[in-house]
Amino acid sequence: MSRYDAAETDDRDADGHEADGDAAGGEAAGTERTFAALPPARGRGFAQTWWGRAWLTALEGTALDAQQLKAGRGLARAGAVGAVSVRPGRITAVVQDRDRTAHRADVLLQELSDEQWDRFLGMAVERAGHVAALLDREMPPHLVEDAESAGVELLPGLGDLEPECDCGAWDHCGHTAALCYQVALLLDQDPFVLFLLRGRGERALLDALRSHAGTHPEKRSRPEGVDAAEAFAAGGIRPGLPAAPPLPAAPGVPPSLDTDGPPPAGIDPSALGFLAARTSAQARHLLAEALRDGHERQPVEPDPTAAQDAVRLAAGDPARAVADRLAAGSGRGREGLAVAVRAWRQGGTAALAVLDEEWTVDAEALARARAALESAWAEGDEGERPVFRTRANRWTVVGAPVQLRLGRDGRWWPYRKERGRWVPAGGAAQDPATALASARAELHAGRTA
Template sequence: MNRYDGDESLERTFAALPPARGKGFARTWWGLAWLKALEDSALDNEQLKAGRRLARAGGVGAVSVRPGRVTAVVQDRDSTHHRADVLLEELSGEQWDRFLDMTAERAGHVAALLDRDMPPHLVEDAAVTGVDLLPGMGELQAECDCGAWDHCAHTAALCYQVARLLDQDPFVLLLLRGRGESALLEDLQARSARGVTPVGAAPEPGGVDAAEAFAAGDILPPLPDLPEPPEEPGVPPSLDTETPPPADTDPAALEYLAARTAAEAHRLLMGTLRAEPHHRAEELPLAQDAVRLALGAPDPAVAERLAEGSGRDREQLALAVRAWRLGGAPGLAVLEEEWAVTGEALARARAALDAAWDEEERPSLRARGNRWTVVGAPAQVRLGRDGRWWPYRKERGRWVPAAGPAQDPATALASVEG
């Protein structure tokens, strides 16, 4: 049920976007997540493909977004115009309460939202409370004056355009779910400040919770300003002393490890100040950990030891470092592992390849395992085990990683060609 009551503060209009020929429809996590939700729940892939062609050609006019509904006029290929509406169920009052209570309890979410940013893991945390922000199977209902009973090319084009709007402003999704940005942020601030013991009142046994004290704002004395963080990580002391090292100690390797530790500590500090999430480091196999350590451009002697310890030569280690820098352990796996795509994974890959380009734009591809090479060009896309596509280009007879992963093969290949 859509409860929009005509309040103009709950309606936003976005100007028509230019054509997007040869480009993916989304670049950010939110836009790509919307497209995945759309394409995973689609009943008619042909209508999706037709809609993508219309959106790519710039056929979607200005888009109006309000709680429960997004609307636009879409120009068909025969130059006729159709009003297209896509409806998404609003969250109930109880669901909003659960979502906002969860968000207010997490300082990182509060800081990000107040800074007009929506962290991607907000979706996962909301799902734990039983609130789905992204549309599920069958949730995107279509209405179009062309007379189609389900999604047609016009409503599909509008859905693809929404992905581009989410690239610009992910708060569009929350507005569709029923809350405008200003009202949401005011409610969030109010919830964050609840439960603080008034000045002069006796605190409960055990004192005031640290999160409540921090949320008190101007009720309690302000916290002292944080010192300015250093722009660069510190430099560990030199081990070049008159005292000879023990026989089993390599000073150059030890200095390098100390420098890497200082750099990692600096990264964690800067992430904390910016309210960025940190994840516990995984235990890596020796061959992978050597690549991770080599990211810091060690001196030749240390690099030689890392290459030898990882079972690679210097050139192979440099290539592995490049892959790691673009995608971590998954990026390294795509570089070094070739696997046979079969069964359901193969069906999904073929569907993605078929849907990625218009018929007249599709390149000729030669497949081997999880690798698709463009015939007659030094370009290749590789499918990772997580379903993402990785672009590669041929340089001096070797395939090397060209950029980070993309959700669809056309976007990945465009980064090679660009």
């Protein structure tokens, strides 16, 4: 139920349909619907659906005074439109000026004749998709086009919305414009508002559609569904994006793959279960990143290569058999994979690239690196300044098993030597002195462990 439905004050039957008095139209008992006044809604568009926008086009393309349209939008946004009464051929509401003066505003729209309704109903039952869309509170473009082909204009055209207001204006004033903007919101939620304006309430229209369908028994044997051309035409009409989902407290748990019988040839249930668990963890990680403020301004990272993804999976602490398969598949071997996992945990693909790549620093980046090194120890004693031996993007401290590696993004990564192999010793830092301190602390911790 929409917020508008909750505000209606007309009589309805047990199925929630209008209790129309006269199925042929006219202002019979029960054909009026009243919608409660809406609260102020500043900054919100008045029409999201194509038929709601068509309604406003009929208003805005006809009104002679643009200032009155602007005033009407302002009154509608300010919540100055009272309860809206919708009945065949007329919509009515009391609209308050900014000085609280109340005016009765009416907008008239020509009702369809009985002959036009018969043509529309005969056309609609020819297409099951038209009726299905109406029941979903939608108005497919082909329904309107097919109705026009049958000589029935459902949506108002230029000049069809006739204003009446007790303020004395002869054209659309701010009060009738405000009423039309408010009705656009109602139409967005329920296109049956338009049909009521044209002379048929919801229940009367649906009953008439059933009656016409009953006179064409051959139509009932047609398969259910929506015409392909109609579905294609409606493809560009998409609803707004839903709200972002909340971040789960923990990754989902994949189902158990244990079975009574043996697995198919070539299938390792433990490896498959591990892969499903890591996929769930990665999905939660990506969602957490997407929900962070400013995520839309961050550059899109390329997908990891198969070798990089093997390291990501190994970082999930797989069973020994799975780890051995990853070590072999990645070409790193068991020890090499363990070092790569340490790098991945320090900074993902960026840290892994620093581990694997040795690249020549161009002149501009080299000048910035030297300036950063000079600044890092500018205020210390001369004896505290480390002496580096440089090769490519790697600065190794002379006489100590510690090293700084420059990443392509300008950050410094600490490394230390362990059993003859350079291994990551911490996360990246903008300051080379901070990175070197991390490497030395890691080296000290390793020696005292």
